[in-house]
Structure formats: structure tokens, C-alpha cells
Amino acid sequence: MKNHRKSKSMNALSTPWNTQLRELAKRCQFLQALSLYPQMLRHGDRPNAFTFPFALKSCAALSHPILGGQFHGQIIKVGCIFEPFVQTGLISMYCKGSLVENARKVFDENFHSRKLTVCYNALISGYASNSKCSDAVLLFRQMNEEGIPVNSVTLLGLIPACVSPINLELGSSLHCSTLKYGFDSEVSVVNCFITMYMKCGSVNYAQKLFDEMPVKGLISWNAMVSGYAQNGLATNVLELYRNMDMNGVRPDPITLVGVLSSCANLGAQSVGHAVEFKIQASGFTNNPFLNNALINMYARCGNLTKAQSVFDGMPERTLVSWTAIIGGYGMHGHGEIAVQLFKEMIRSGIEPDGTAFVCVLSACSHAGLTDQGLEYFKMMKRNYRLEPGQEHYSCMVDLLGRAGRLKEAQNLIESMPIKPDGAVWGALLGACKIHKNVELAELAFERVIEHEPENIGYYVLLSNIYSDANNSKGVLRIRIMMKEKKLKKDPGCSYVELKGRVHPFIVGDRNHPQSDEIYRVLEELEAIIMQEFGKPKKDNREESNKDFFTGVGVHSEKLAVAFGLLNTTTGAEVVIIKNLRICEDCHLFFKMVSKIADRQLTVRDATRFHHFRNGSCSCKDYW
DNA sequence: CTAGGGTTAG
Structure with missing residues (x-):
């Protein structure tokens, strides 16, 4: 009987306007949804408690708290502020527009809110997503004290408050208390904890949770893929991706973004290429996130042609697309192109952010465009009101430093308004x-x-x-x-990716199955170099295993190059990655080999890529 | 109210 009455009153509220508004909001056509509202008023139809939740949702999605505030006024006028959906809509709208204080006011001023789980949920999640962790926890405690029932959504809103390593303890205590609530078996809640542990750097905890899940959803897999990727465990990502396939789980765009990011970190272009195939086969071709990830992957693997063609093929380019392509050209020494693209981006009406400036500054630095870089550094503040951070100062010190303007670099450091970190001094070093x-x-x-x-x-x-x-x-x-200090230098490691398999080498490596042939190739190269370019500057070899130039064990880069030459045909690409800066001798060696062998040798200096550091340097399959 | 996503220097 009660139900019947309720549905009758609902029917009275669902006018054709409301139905259309709801449909548009559901389809994420928020602007169109909002444009219905003035039309509705012009027709003389009054908005009601069924109109506002969808209007507010649209304002939230568009991050438009000003328009949302106008709706707030209308809501008071119409007198439906006590409707739960309207209240949660208001709270959520203000939070998504970063006006958490306004949300709190709605919550405090309405006696009814303070009795409703949904209103607590909205505000807790709002605090968490505006990085007000302690407020979120405080409200959660208050909720418990007041005896308001907690549901799984409460946790889904609260857990993201603990996504930094400093909140790990808080997060794990929350985790323990969920057992009390009995939400530990809900897939969504466990997924949320997996992400939390991953973001706190506790990969093992996350893995344990994942392994023990009786039912895993796509989001569970994705949380692991992204989490591994964020923690730099690229090989784990590829392994997991393969497991997904074996378990018959179909990846979605979010999975593939994580996989591509790992391919980029590994220089695993062939796997990346297979992912591109998968994207096309699955009909995700126009997904901007995926295209950005593809640009980044190809650029980092040294294939700027492919990166450019993905970029060119995008229907709409975001700031991140531009940043990825600019960074790609910059890291391979094409500073002029990077600067050109940066200008083009601004001309097309996209405002650069701090990251885009890091890319263009480092591009200038690598290409020796010192004055251009200085100009951009000034522009950051002057034209875009961006305060330079540590990373920008590092770039500037690097820029000035490479140009030999050490005194200026030092002066810049001393003039910094923030305390320079290790990276800034490291650049000077x-x-x-x-x-x-x-x-x-x-x-x-x-x-x-x-x-x-x-x-x-x-x-x-x-x-x-x-x-x-x-x-x-x-x-x-x-x-x-x-x-x-018991610091031991991990051996530098270079590797070549060939047909989905990675072939790593360390200094003086003799473990590779083709080792004999590799050393034979190196000897041949040495002989040719000797003939063509004369005696190298250092030639103090005593044993056959010692390096031609440096006199120590043969550098990993050279072994990788020899392996690449041995196994690829003319024009092929050899990608070399090392965890320390490539030495001058090896650079010289590359130059000479490129001339002799007529190959395109792409050399990547990858200080950040440390996944092989502690692992053994034996061949590993991706597939 | 509600779980997973892209870019950066040394």
C-alpha cells in the first residue's frame, strides 16, 4: 500500500522534462541536459525534487559550482532542500567543484542530512577526494558515534583518503575494521583497498588481497595492472596481462593504458605494437587516454614516426597528447621540433601546465637551446602564472649547466624561493x-x-x-x-628487445647463448674501427674480455649493440637502456658503428628504469 | 553517495 502511494507521488514528479533531463545526464551529455532547464522555465513548468538531482549531477560533472550554486538558490525557493537526493546532489556538486566548505554548510544546516547515510557518504567522499584526509576520518568517526549505519559506499568514499604512504597505517587500520562491518567480501571494497595499498607502495599487501579474492572483477585486474605500473613493476604488468588473457578476462581501455605505460618503461615496442592491434580490434581507436599512452610508448621506444602518426590521427588532442609528443621529441634530442610543437600547441588554444613546461625545458636543454629555455622559464610565471617547482629548477640548472654557465646555474639555485632538493643539486653535479x-x-x-x-x-x-x-x-x-655506507653499485644493464623477448646484458656478460658470436662481432667491429678511425684513445687491454676503449670489462651497451647487429637486418632499430648515464666512450662507439653498419641505433638513457637492477640478467619472455 | 586510467627533469 505504502509502495503504491509512493510510486504515485513519484509519477507526479516525473514530468517529460525530468525524464529527458535524466536521460541526457545518464548519457553524459551534461551541457545539453543543463540547457533543458531554462527551456522548461520558459514553458512555464516548475522544477521539482526530481529535476534538481540531475541538474546538480551535470554541474558536478562539469565542475561548475557557480551554476550549481544558482540551482542551490532555486532549490531553496522551490522548497525541496529536504529531499535526500537533492541534498546529496548539492554536497557532491560542491565537493566536485572543490568548494568543500559550501558542502559542509549544506550538511550542517539541514538537520535531516545528519541522519542520512547517503549524506555522510557524499561528504566523506568529498573530503577524501579534496585531500582532506583527517576531515574525512573525523566525519566517519562522528557517523559511528551517532549510530548512523555505515554501508559499503561509505567505505568506497573513505578509503581513497589513504592513498599516500604517510596514511598507510590509517588505511590498514580501516582495512581491519571493515572485517567488523562485514564488507571485506564485497568486490568493490576489496578493489578499493588494493588501489589504496598500491598507492601507498605496499605492493605485497595488494597482491595478497588480489590473490585471496574468491571472485575477481575486471576492475580488480585493472587495479593490479595500474598499481604495478605505478610502482614501476613493468614486467609484473606484462605477466598479469598474459594471465588475464589465459583466464579469459577481456581487457578494457583502462587495462591497456597500464600495459602501454609499462611497455614504454621497458622499451618493449613489439608488445606495445600488439596492444595497438588489440585496440583496433576492440574498437577503442578513438579513446584519448589510449592514444596518449600509445604516443608515449612509441616515443619512449624511440619510434617517433609512429608516435607522430598516432598523434596526427587523433580526432581531438588534449594537453597530455601534446605533452607526450613534445617530450618524445625532446628526449631524443630534437629540441627544435619540440619547441615548434610547443608553439603550435599554444596557438591551438591549449594552455600549458607545469608538466608541459618540464618537457619543453628539458627539450631545450638536450638540444642546447639555452636562451630559448630561459625565455620559456620566464614565460611560465609571466604568461601562465605557474610557480616553478623543483623539477623546473632542475631543468634550468641542467640547461645552464650543459651550456657551461655553471655560475649562473649556481646563482639560480641560491635564488630559489623553495629549498632546492637533491635533484636540483644533482643536476649541478x-x-x-x-x-x-x-x-x-x-x-x-x-x-x-x-x-x-x-x-x-x-x-x-x-x-x-x-x-x-x-x-x-x-x-x-x-x-x-x-x-x-654499504652502498654497492648495481651493474649497469642494457637490453635489446627482439620479437617480444628481452635480452639484457651486464658489463662483461658471457651468459647470453649467443655470447661467442657477440664477442666475435665486437672483435670485427674493433678491427674495422681501427682501420677507419685509427687507434682509440685508450688501448690498455690485457685480457681479451676487456673493453676496447675503457680497458674494463666490455660495457653492456656494446654487447647489446653487437647482439642487435647480429640479429636484425639493415635499418633495424636497437634500443638500449642503461641505469646509469651512457659513457662518452660508448657514445663514440655508437657513432662509429652507425657509420660502418648503416643501422639506426637508438640509444636510450634510462636512469629511472630500475627493474632489472636487482634481478638476474637472464633472458625473460614477455609472452 | 560508489572501486580501476595518460604526461615530466636528474
């Missing part, structure tokens, strides 16, 4: 290596290790600076320091 400035290097090193005492890269860098200056005392001092 790197510049000191290029320009052989021992004195400044010592200063920079001192500051660097205040911030990153465990980062061996910097110790090695200073040691090499001393070595260049024939300062054996200095070298020894650093070696002792490293020993005292």
Missing part, C-alpha cells in the same frame, strides 16, 4: 662532470647527499669527476665513503 669543475662538484655533492644519501649514482658521478681530474685521493675517499 652532472654539469660539473661535463665541464670538469671539481670545486663546484664537491659543493653540489655535499648538498645532494643531504637529501639522497642512499643514491649511489651521485657517488659514482663524483668519483668519475675526480677520476677525470686525475685526483686518485678523491676517488679513494668516495670509494671508502660508499663502503662505509
